[in-house]
Amino acid sequence: MNKDMVQAILNKYGERAADTVFERSLYARDLAPVPAMLVNPLVKTLPDIVVRPANTEEVAEIMKMAFSQNISVTPRAGGSTVYFDSVPVDNGILMDLNLIKGVVSVDQAAMTVTVRAGTTWSELDEYLNPNGLAAKSFPSSAPAATIGGWFCMMGYGIGSMKYGSLLSQVRSIEVVSPEGNILKLSQGTNPGLDWYAASEGTLGVVTQLEVEVRKLNNMKHFLLQLPDPEKMLDTMQEVIDGGIVPYNMHFTDQECLKTMHAMGISPGNMDTGYLIGVDYEGSDEELQQAQVIIETMAGANRSLKLIPGETAELEWKEKFKAMKLKRGGPSVLGAEIWLPIINLPHYLGDVNKMARAYNLNLFSYGHVVTPEHATVMTTFYADETQTIKYIINLSLVKKIHDIGHRYGGHPYGVGLWNSPMVGRIHEPPKLNELRKRKQTVDSKGIMNPGKVYRPPLMLNPFNYALGMNVLAAVRKIFGKGW
Amino acid sequence: MSKESKSLYSTLEKEALICARCGYCRSDCPVYRVVGWESAAPRGKISMARELFAKKQAGEIPDEFVKRLSQCTLCGACANECSTDIDTRRLWLDLRRRIAALGKEPKAYDAIRDNLLANKNISTFDNDDRLEWAQDLDEPEQLEPRAGAEVAYFVGCVSSFFPQAAQIPLAVAEILTEAEVDFTTMGGDEWCCGFPLISTGFVEDSEEFIKHNALKIKELDIHTLITGCASCYHVWKHDSAKALAGYDLKVMHTTEYLAGLIKQGRIELNELDEVVTYHDPCDLGRNSGIYDAPREIIKSIPGVEFVELNHNRAASLCCGGGGNLQSVDPQIAAKITELRLEEIAATGATIVVSACQQCEQMLITAVQKAKLPVRVMDISQLLLEAMG
Numbered sequence: 001m002n003k004d005m006v007q008a009i010l011n012k013y014g015e016r017a018a019d020t021v022f023e024r025s026l027y028a029r030d031l032a033p034v035p036a037m038l039v040n041p042l043v044k045t046l047p048d049i050v051v052r053p054a055n056t057e058e059v060a061e062i063m064k065m066a067f068s069q070n071i072s073v074t075p076r077a078g079g080s081t082v083y084f085d086s087v088p089v090d091n092g093i094l095m096d097l098n099l100i101k102g103v104v105s106v107d108q109a110a111m112t113v114t115v116r117a118g119t120t121w122s123e124l125d126e127y128l129n130p131n132g133l134a135a136k137s138f139p140s141s142a143p144a145a146t147i148g149g150w151f152c153m154m155g156y157g158i159g160s161m162k163y164g165s166l167l168s169q170v171r172s173i174e175v176v177s178p179e180g181n182i183l184k185l186s187q188g189t190n191p192g193l194d195w196y197a198a199s200e201g202t203l204g205v206v207t208q209l210e211v212e213v214r215k216l217n218n219m220k221h222f223l224l225q226l227p228d229p230e231k232m233l234d235t236m237q238e239v240i241d242g243g244i245v246p247y248n249m250h251f252t253d254q255e256c257l258k259t260m261h262a263m264g265i266s267p268g269n270m271d272t273g274y275l276i277g278v279d280y281e282g283s284d285e286e287l288q289q290a291q292v293i294i295e296t297m298a299g300a301n302r303s304l305k306l307i308p309g310e311t312a313e314l315e316w317k318e319k320f321k322a323m324k325l326k327r328g329g330p331s332v333l334g335a336e337i338w339l340p341i342i343n344l345p346h347y348l349g350d351v352n353k354m355a356r357a358y359n360l361n362l363f364s365y366g367h368v369v370t371p372e373h374a375t376v377m378t379t380f381y382a383d384e385t386q387t388i389k390y391i392i393n394l395s396l397v398k399k400i401h402d403i404g405h406r407y408g409g410h411p412y413g414v415g416l417w418n419s420p421m422v423g424r425i426h427e428p429p430k431l432n433e434l435r436k437r438k439q440t441v442d443s444k445g446i447m448n449p450g451k452v453y454r455p456p457l458m459l460n461p462f463n464y465a466l467g468m469n470v471l472a473a474v475r476k477i478f479g480k481g482w
Numbered sequence: 483m484s485k486e487s488k489s490l491y492s493t494l495e496k497e498a499l500i501c502a503r504c505g506y507c508r509s510d511c512p513v514y515r516v517v518g519w520e521s522a523a524p525r526g527k528i529s530m531a532r533e534l535f536a537k538k539q540a541g542e543i544p545d546e547f548v549k550r551l552s553q554c555t556l557c558g559a560c561a562n563e564c565s566t567d568i569d570t571r572r573l574w575l576d577l578r579r580r581i582a583a584l585g586k587e588p589k590a591y592d593a594i595r596d597n598l599l600a601n602k603n604i605s606t607f608d609n610d611d612r613l614e615w616a617q618d619l620d621e622p623e624q625l626e627p628r629a630g631a632e633v634a635y636f637v638g639c640v641s642s643f644f645p646q647a648a649q650i651p652l653a654v655a656e657i658l659t660e661a662e663v664d665f666t667t668m669g670g671d672e673w674c675c676g677f678p679l680i681s682t683g684f685v686e687d688s689e690e691f692i693k694h695n696a697l698k699i700k701e702l703d704i705h706t707l708i709t710g711c712a713s714c715y716h717v718w719k720h721d722s723a724k725a726l727a728g729y730d731l732k733v734m735h736t737t738e739y740l741a742g743l744i745k746q747g748r749i750e751l752n753e754l755d756e757v758v759t760y761h762d763p764c765d766l767g768r769n770s771g772i773y774d775a776p777r778e779i780i781k782s783i784p785g786v787e788f789v790e791l792n793h794n795r796a797a798s799l800c801c802g803g804g805g806n807l808q809s810v811d812p813q814i815a816a817k818i819t820e821l822r823l824e825e826i827a828a829t830g831a832t833i834v835v836s837a838c839q840q841c842e843q844m845l846i847t848a849v850q851k852a853k854l855p856v857r858v859m860d861i862s863q864l865l866l867e868a869m870g
Contacts, residue, residue, distance in 0.1 A: 016518070022521065022544055022546040022547070023521055023546075026529060031502060031504065052518060052519075079520075080504055096518075096520070098518065099518065120509055122509065123509060141504060141506075143504075143506040143563060143565075144504050144505035144506050144508065144509070320565065321565050321567075323502040323504055323565035323566050324565060324566055324567055326500055326502050326566050327490065327500055327566055329499065329500060330496060330499035330500055331499065332502075384537075385499070385536065385537060
């Protein structure tokens with residue numbers, strides 16, 4: 001990126017632009033601690049400049065400047081993902097969207113809210129709740145994740161079970177194209193909203209969204225303890241088929257429960273079994289029916305233990321604190337997998353086998369986000385200060401993904417690090433369609449390049465599989481005591 | 483997952499690695515809200531601390547990092563939000579201590595330290611003049627240190643020396659007198675509580691102050707100490723355990739003590755036709771867990787309509803005056819106060835009360851600048867007004 005353009009942005013945006021290494025370095029990574037030894041030969045993550053536009057017009061202006069000189073632009077807000085989704089791979093401009101924040105309007109009749117993309121989900125609910133409204137669904141990282149960010153990711157989380165994906169709740173978006181044009185898109189436009197959902201900022205910069213909201217209802221929370229994964233699945237199915245759709249259903253496997261217990265943070269101090277948390281929201285009548293459903297299930301099933309309500313309430317209150325497990329680290333590695341729930345017991349069984357094979361504590365938890373699918377997080381502890389061991393341990397992430405793939409699953413989100421597995425995520429026709437969309441909308445390829453569609457050369461599926469498998473073999477032979 | 487309330491802090495190195503960089507800490511950080519750069523967000527600063535201290539990958543401590551560390555009010559909002567339960571307030575203090583040990587602290591911190599070591603208080607006045615404010619009382623000599631009193635009132639530097647705050651200790655003294663409490667002060671033997679030294683990283687120097695104050699309290703045979711300063715309270719309550727080991731001292735904030743006097747029927751209150759809101763001081767509320775006593779006092783006054791600020795109790799917004807931020811960047815501190823002022827204005831309150839002299843000074847300045855028709859008062863002043 002030439003110095004004149006850097007200077008032009010500095011001149012234009014003053015204190016809202018920075019080209020010092022000190023400021024830029026903090027945008028050269030996300031949650032994932034990937035050693036520089038691995039990152040630097042592959043991609044150039046340090047942006048040339050970081051700029052913080054305050055409104056859509058400024059976003060458009062920056063895009064026009066970038067487009068005119070073929071400069072890469074990486075949009076970023078919460079920066080709360082782990083696949084380098086919002087980390088540059090080719091220097092360029094990092095666009096920090098956190099100033100594009102706040103509720104524009106609420107339409108009580110249509111039950112929608114128009115909100116700027118950099119607003120976090122917690123901030124949105126903080127605005128809506130006093131007005132008797134609430135977001136239909138939100139990510140389990142709601143205090144940091146933004147409305148625009150989650151739309152550009154997969155958009156499944158808490159509340160999806162009842163209200164569907166975020167895409168299904170979005171009525172319209174405002175997006176700035178790579179050329180710098182401001183577009184208003186809705187379900188009926190071409191391109192439609194589905195082009196931009198899960199596009200990870202590779203097609204444009206979403207600046208505003210009109211999203212459906214729900215009435216803020218009372219809730220009821222239940223925690224169910226089961227002895228094994230099969231009975232956990234049976235119970236999940238029974239809840240799904242119970243007649244009242246839960247707002248949220250999450251689960252914790254036995255290893256995770258044991259790990260939490262060792263840290264003194266397991267619900268009700270439990271250390272055995274498999275836990276399902278079921279959360280209902282709705283009218284008092286619906287909640288009463290839900291209670292009957294759960295209590296009837298517990299009464300009819302001797303292997304199902306209904307945990308006291310206050311523990312279930314506490315579990316709900318702590319719904320954003322899954323990362324507390326990291327205190328057992330210092331680092332955590334893992335894979336998040338979109339998995340058919342019917343295969344959950346097989347998946348967890350193979351994960352346990354893998355744990356034994358590598359002498360590793362693998363623990364899993366997740367959310368059931370549709371009647372058929374769950375997002376499953378399987379993780380293990382590592383130590384990023386031990387660079388070589390840590391890099392070798394990274395290979396086990398692929399091994400977890402292999403188990404998921406074996407049971408019909410695939411990585412949840414692509415970014416950079418899952419791009420070698422993009423062929424597992426999308427069938428060839430779908431992948432071709434996505435690549436065509438990218439070519440149509442961003443022919444110069446300046447919009448968050450290096451993500452979603454194909455891996456960088458060094459990370460092509462063959463190289464990736466070979467490298468990871470060799471490292472995993474090394475780990476298996478030499479790393480059992482790590 | 484069950485809630486863990488006690489501090490899990492281990493070492494700076496370990497905690498910096500535990501940080502998940504989730505960014506939950508950003509939204510509620512008053513400094514990040516004003517500055518907007520990732521380097522000003524708690525996760526950004528911890529990220530740099532990780533590289534500098536936990537991974538030891540950079541030799542020199544960048545000046546920008548020192549500047550960002552000093553741009554913090556120590557309000558603890560980040561700790562409240564942290565997904566991995568890092569006691570971030572303690573982490574910031576630890577970092578400032580490390581920076582001071584390396585001699586990289588901001589010059590303004592040196593000035594604070596030099597002044598404290600010379601004067602034993604945060605003003606430039608002689609410490610023997612600690613009771614200057616009491617000259618407006620009918621019998622000021624009664625406040626001279628007296629052994630064996632039921633209660634000692636630890637006045638704090640701001641109330642003792644800053645003319646704008648002089649009405650606060652007067653109000654406390656008048657209320658205690660009216661309630662016939664057997665109380666005294668430490669007079670010129672009261673030194674700064676040590677908080678400004680702790681918060682600038684000069685922890686060893688602070689220990690001398692803490693030890694001195696503890697010794698004088700023991701010499702006076704005092705077993706109940708009250709203070710109206712949230713930071714003094716925090717030091718007495720949380721940082722003085724070693725100096726007070728083996729000695730029976732009950733430490734209370736004035737709000738706790740005064741709420742007790744009301745419950746005991748030792749204070750008579752008249753009707754006040756006011757709408758009152760309460761600003762939780764960070765060191766009293768979020769960092770010490772005292773939320774109810776001040777609210778009980780306000781609600782006990784007949785005729786008062788109490789309204790909560792949008793962010794209250796553990797979610798309260800900082801006033802901008804903590805962490806010595808004013809000494810290094812008064813503009814940021816003032817902008818943070820403006821955020822709080824917006825919430826105060828939205829309540830329609832006629833009076834905003836707090837229980838920390840620093841918060842009150844920040845709010846008074848901002849209210850005057852904004853010409854907001856709101857009176858800023860310490861809770862003791864409100865109580866005295868209600869006593870007629």
